[in-house]
Amino acid sequence: MHFDIAFIGFGTVGRGMAELLLEKKSILEKLYNITWRVVAISDLRYGSIINDNGIDLKEALSLVESNKDFKFLNGKRGLSSIEVIKESNSNLIVEVTWTNLIDGEPGYSHVKTALNLGKNVITTNKGPIALYYKELKELANRKNAQLRYKGTVMSGTPSFNIFEGPLAGCNVESIRGILNGTTNFILTEMEKGLDYEQALKEAQRLGYAEADPTMDVEGLDATAKLVILINTIFDMDIKLSDIRRKGITSIRINDIKEALNMGKRIKLIAKAEKIDNKILAEVSPQYIPISDPLANIMGVMNAITFKTDCLGDVTIVGPGAGKRATGYALISDMIAISNKLSKD
Amino acid sequence: MHFDIAFIGFGTVGRGMAELLLEKKSILEKLYNITWRVVAISDLRYGSIINDNGIDLKEALSLVESNKDFKFLNGKRGLSSIEVIKESNSNLIVEVTWTNLIDGEPGYSHVKTALNLGKNVITTNKGPIALYYKELKELANRKNAQLRYKGTVMSGTPSFNIFEGPLAGCNVESIRGILNGTTNFILTEMEKGLDYEQALKEAQRLGYAEADPTMDVEGLDATAKLVILINTIFDMDIKLSDIRRKGITSIRINDIKEALNMGKRIKLIAKAEKIDNKILAEVSPQYIPISDPLANIMGVMNAITFKTDCLGDVTIVGPGAGKRATGYALISDMIAISNKLSKD
Numbered sequence: 001m002h003f004d005i006a007f008i009g010f011g012t013v014g015r016g017m018a019e020l021l022l023e024k025k026s027i028l029e030k031l032y033n034i035t036w037r038v039v040a041i042s043d044l045r046y047g048s049i050i051n052d053n054g055i056d057l058k059e060a061l062s063l064v065e066s067n068k069d070f071k072f073l074n075g076k077r078g079l080s081s082i083e084v085i086k087e088s089n090s091n092l093i094v095e096v097t098w099t100n101l102i103d104g105e106p107g108y109s110h111v112k113t114a115l116n117l118g119k120n121v122i123t124t125n126k127g128p129i130a131l132y133y134k135e136l137k138e139l140a141n142r143k144n145a146q147l148r149y150k151g152t153v154m155s156g157t158p159s160f161n162i163f164e165g166p167l168a169g170c171n172v173e174s175i176r177g178i179l180n181g182t183t184n185f186i187l188t189e190m191e192k193g194l195d196y197e198q199a200l201k202e203a204q205r206l207g208y209a210e211a212d213p214t215m216d217v218e219g220l221d222a223t224a225k226l227v228i229l230i231n232t233i234f235d236m237d238i239k240l241s242d243i244r245r246k247g248i249t250s251i252r253i254n255d256i257k258e259a260l261n262m263g264k265r266i267k268l269i270a271k272a273e274k275i276d277n278k279i280l281a282e283v284s285p286q287y288i289p290i291s292d293p294l295a296n297i298m299g300v301m302n303a304i305t306f307k308t309d310c311l312g313d314v315t316i317v318g319p320g321a322g323k324r325a326t327g328y329a330l331i332s333d334m335i336a337i338s339n340k341l342s343k344d
Numbered sequence: 345m346h347f348d349i350a351f352i353g354f355g356t357v358g359r360g361m362a363e364l365l366l367e368k369k370s371i372l373e374k375l376y377n378i379t380w381r382v383v384a385i386s387d388l389r390y391g392s393i394i395n396d397n398g399i400d401l402k403e404a405l406s407l408v409e410s411n412k413d414f415k416f417l418n419g420k421r422g423l424s425s426i427e428v429i430k431e432s433n434s435n436l437i438v439e440v441t442w443t444n445l446i447d448g449e450p451g452y453s454h455v456k457t458a459l460n461l462g463k464n465v466i467t468t469n470k471g472p473i474a475l476y477y478k479e480l481k482e483l484a485n486r487k488n489a490q491l492r493y494k495g496t497v498m499s500g501t502p503s504f505n506i507f508e509g510p511l512a513g514c515n516v517e518s519i520r521g522i523l524n525g526t527t528n529f530i531l532t533e534m535e536k537g538l539d540y541e542q543a544l545k546e547a548q549r550l551g552y553a554e555a556d557p558t559m560d561v562e563g564l565d566a567t568a569k570l571v572i573l574i575n576t577i578f579d580m581d582i583k584l585s586d587i588r589r590k591g592i593t594s595i596r597i598n599d600i601k602e603a604l605n606m607g608k609r610i611k612l613i614a615k616a617e618k619i620d621n622k623i624l625a626e627v628s629p630q631y632i633p634i635s636d637p638l639a640n641i642m643g644v645m646n647a648i649t650f651k652t653d654c655l656g657d658v659t660i661v662g663p664g665a666g667k668r669a670t671g672y673a674l675i676s677d678m679i680a681i682s683n684k685l686s687k688d
Contacts, residue, residue, distance in 0.1 A: 165509030
């Protein structure tokens with residue numbers, strides 16, 4: 001299948017995908033029969049550009065590397081992201097603007113606009129998916145467009161998408177995961193002897209935590225991911241507020257030491273269980289026995305354990321963030337769309 | 345797609361699949377558009393039966409449960425497995441006879457006969473795949489038949505098949521796995537204080553180890569699985585004898601204690617690395633740092649770490665054996681074949 005791609009957002013994640021598109025160009029064509037062209041890029045910082053004959057992606061990347069805007073590229077300039085989605089001759093919108101868990105904007109409007117036009121959307125933006133999954137999924141179905149969002153949970157590491165292929169036909173009975181690398185890093189550093197404030201500073205110094213770390217340390221980020229997992233896997237329509245949530249800000253070094261003395265580790269666990277068609281879900285710090293695979297996930301790594309009817313517990317461990325790992329999530333979504341559409 | 349199934353072998357694994365076929369009948373139809381009928385069963389112990397109008401699978405299972413043979417079923421009886429493959433009106437051969445790593449028989453002849461007739465084959469039998477992968481794959485391609493063998497490595501737990509969907513487009517740089525549950529169980533018991541002989545006896549008592557444990561404890565089983573992984577993932581044609589192999593029979597409790605004192609565990613690791621189009625591979629006991637996800641795989645669990653170019657290390661942990669888990673591997677192969685053939 002051929003993709004005419006419009007990037008809405010061209011920050012770290014968008015550029016991560018762009019670099020992989022270039023690097024994997026021949027593999028995509030040879031193994032998956034995928035060809036692509038970038039026909040538009042829109043970014044708050046670098047401006048917007050449309051060129052239906054194709055934008056030189058290498059050039060665009062090198063402009064951004066040297067902090068220059070897109071006025072050096074040929075094409076139509078100055079349009080808003082919404083206009084770019086509408087006016088570009090694109091069949092794949094890559095929505096990679098920032099996450100907003102209050103109203104999902106601007107991602108929500110981007111995704112809705114694209115789907116309304118029957119354009120396929122891939123995104124790593126948790127906002128629109130955590131807040132409006134059901135609505136957007138139905139819109140996509142109605143408009144015969146594909147909507148994929150692998151990168152919203154554990155970046156490119158397999159998570160809910162494993163049930164499309166390798167675990168097809170299995171029922172999920174429960175989900176337990178370490179879905180936020182920042183808090184797991186802080187807890188890991190605290191085990192080494194830093195107190196909470198020091199560990200948070202270290203996370204900020206390394207770029208794992210934002211200046212305002214609320215989203216991570218209060219468990220909001222993990223909660224958004226859990227909502228996405230639940231709605232996707234159980235085909236539900238639950239909301240952020242349906243999930244009991246407790247962050248890690250009140251954890252002290254002593255708690256961590258005490259846990260270790262009992263053969264346990266404190267981890268921020270996102271979990272959900274389906275009982276009689278009801279979902280019991282929460283995000284909170286939990287004492288996990290050292291023998292549990294999740295107890296041994298250290299630093300910024302993510303992990304998830306699916307309890308399934310066919311296999312019991314299956315655990316997947318991998319990166320949950322990073323330019324390349326999240327860029328790859330979008331590549332995997334693109335391949336999945338191509339497989340799906342070449343099939344129908 | 346509709347499958348007319350012939351079971352060649354109806355031991356634990358075949359029955360595991362049969363039970364899941366019955367249990368998942370409506371899901372298979374609703375979600376994957378798969379219908380099926382069992383048209384033949386052949387088993388050394390219970391005899392063989394062909395009925396192109398369909399065999400009552402529940403009835404067949406209950407006969408076997410009560411140790412009765414298939415003469416109580418309607419149909420043509422007394423044919424050999426090869427004849428059953430040829431004469432049944434089947435389009436899916438489920439080859440689940442015993443593993444033989446010397447010449448692959450009788451599985452090798454079963455698989456070859458089926459593919460030569462253009463019949464799809466799914467199998468959990470390591471013999472034919474570890475010994476004749478390239479030949480059988482080429483035969484399948486030539487005859488336009490599907491050959492799938494998920495259950496040969498880690499039963500139904502995702503292993504090499506993860507690169508078809510969730511990790512499509514990623515290159516594998518190295519593989520490291522705990523692929524044999526029996527030896528991992530023995531090492532786990534030795535950590536609790538049993539010596540090698542006691543731990544082996546315990547494994548035999550629980551049905552994890554055979555009366556002759558050579559295949560497991562000498563690392564042959566893990567080596568066969570590693571060969572299958574390497575040939576599948578790297579599209580190679582390596583042989584069992586290409587892999588340096590050392591089992592666990594010389595490990596003593598003291599070795600395990602010493603390792604723990606160094607913050608490590610001894611694990612039987614199957615590993616392969618691709619360097620300049622050459623494969624470096626071995627199966628041997630290794631000292632693994634406790635911080636490594638593989639170090640914390642205890643008992644009969646299996647695990648594998650793929651180092652990939654897109655994501656770095658991704659680890660999958662799950663069961664590597666068991667009636668239901670291995671039966672599910674065959675279900676997942678069946679779904680994959682249906683997806684593939686509905687697509688072409």
